[in-house]
Amino acid sequence: MQNLPAASRLRMPDMASASFLIVAFLTGIAGALQTPTLSLFLTEEVHARPAMVGFFFTGSAIIGILVSQFLAGRSDKKGDRKSLIFVCCLLGALACVLFAWNRNYFILLFIGVFLSSFGSTANPQMFALAREHADRTGREAVMFSSILRAQVSLAWVVGPPLAYALAMGFGFQVMYLSAAAAFIVCGLMVWGFLPSMRKEPVATSTTLEAPRRNRRDALLLFVICTLMWGTNSLYIINMPLYIINELHLSEKLAGVMMGTAAGLEIPTMLVAGYYAKRFGKRFLMRVAIVGGVLFYLGMLMLSSPVMLLGLQLLNAIYIGILAGIGMLYFQDLMPGQAGAATTLYTNTTRVGWIIAGSLAGVxxxxxxxxAVFYVALxxxxxxxxxxxxxxxV
Incomplete structure (x- = not known):
């Protein structure tokens, strides 16, 4: 009789885990259909100048930080995170519909970005729910998180080439409506299959002292991750326009480059996770940064499609290790504050977008x-x- 509860416990985590994998992929697809082509959309459809394109990314990041911080604080204290993710998916779909039919720069910036900020928050909230689920069911949280991140990278293998194919072949309306469909399907999956977990009161007196021991290192890591994500944001904003307007290469090449890098990030993440205990997270981050230096040197010196595609291996090492190890590094430096550490790591991405948006267009x-690649270097x-x-650590 004791075997029956154990068996049921095994089936439930497997079903929930499969649902988490699908939701991670769908939220990744929704983002990968929009972000890679956004600078091209603003330039060709909205007719924004380069400086206004950069300002749009900066404004998006600022609004995203405000929305995510509000939702993070609220979701950690009360309510059901599953319901929040569902609402975020619906608002993300609404944002995509607005981008599909509206071409007013300021409406897109203030209303569209506000709605899409909720949509983009669905992904980190999903990771937080997955961590809560892993803790409650006794699953290995680090490996589970790594697999979920690999799903997001898999979405970025498919998403950017598909986004450019839809935008160039059928128009931006079809592309944004496809992203809306991904959000809707994701919302249905969340509502129907993800576990529901109400918040329980947790004593906070023991969790406020841990960051003091490592505050300097956590601050340094925040700067490091912000700079790394900032260079990646510069690359995403600048690269499509650089490929098309200065190198006069195919628009589809930009999507293939992003998809290639995302595909190579998956094994990079898994390998980094496997060797993290043996070599340490700082060593792996050093490997990542060396890869980044070599990557941006290559972007400055190389211009042939074959070489640009070959450089994506270095880009995958740079971003794959950052995405796979960065959050875990924060959690190690902030023991007992996994939620705060994850939020801090997530905000490095958004601050990176603010820096990149401010610099790229100008x-x-x-x-x-x-010249943008010199700044990235x-x-x-x-x-x-x-x-x-x-x-x-």
Whole structure:
């Protein structure tokens, strides 16, 4: 009789885990259909100048931070995270519909971005729910999180080439409506299959002292991850326009490059997770940054499609390790505060977008798109200096 509860416990986590994998993929697809082509959409459809394109990304990041911080605080204290994810998916779909039919820059910036900020928050909230589910069911949280992140990367293998194919072949309306459909299907999956977990009161007196021991290192890691994600954001904003307007190569090449990098990130994440205990997270982050320096040097010097595709291996090492190890590094430096550590890590992405949005358009308008990669190289070098001052865990 004792075997029956154990068996039922095994079936439930497996069903829920499969649902988490599908939701992770769908939220990744929804984002991968929109982000890679956004600068092209603003330039060709909204007719925004390069500086206004950059400002749009900056404004998006600021609004995203405000929305995510509000939702993070609320979701950690009360309510059901599953219901929040469902609502975020619906608002994300509504944002996609607005982008499909509206071409007013300021309406898209203030209303569209506000709605899409809820949609983008569905992904980190899903990771938080997955962590709660893993803790309650006794699953290995680190490996479960790594597999979910691999699903998001898999979505970015498919998403960018599909986004460019839809946008160039059928128009941006079809592309954004496809993203809306992904959000709707994701919302249905969340409502029907993800576990529901109400919040329980948790004593906080023992969790406020841990960051003080590692506050300096956590701050340094915040700067490092912000710089790394900032360079990646510069690349995403700038690369499609650089490929099309300065190298005069095919629009589809930009999507293939992003998809190739995302595909290579999957084994990179898994390998990094496997060797994290043996070599340490700082060593792996150093490997990532070296890959980033070499990648941006290559972007400055190489221009043939074959070489640009080959460079995506370095890009995958750079971003794959950051995405797979960065959050875990924060959690190690902030023991007892997994939620705060995850939120801090997530915000490095958004602050990176603020920096990139502020710089990309201005630099491209004053000089050219090629010059943006010099800034990315300098930012990567600054991250190297910061990482050499942080301790290993």
């Amino acid at each position: 630099i491209a308008e004053i000089w050219n798109y090629h 300098v930012m990567t070098a600054a991250a190297v200096w910061c990482l050499w001052r942080i301790k290993d």
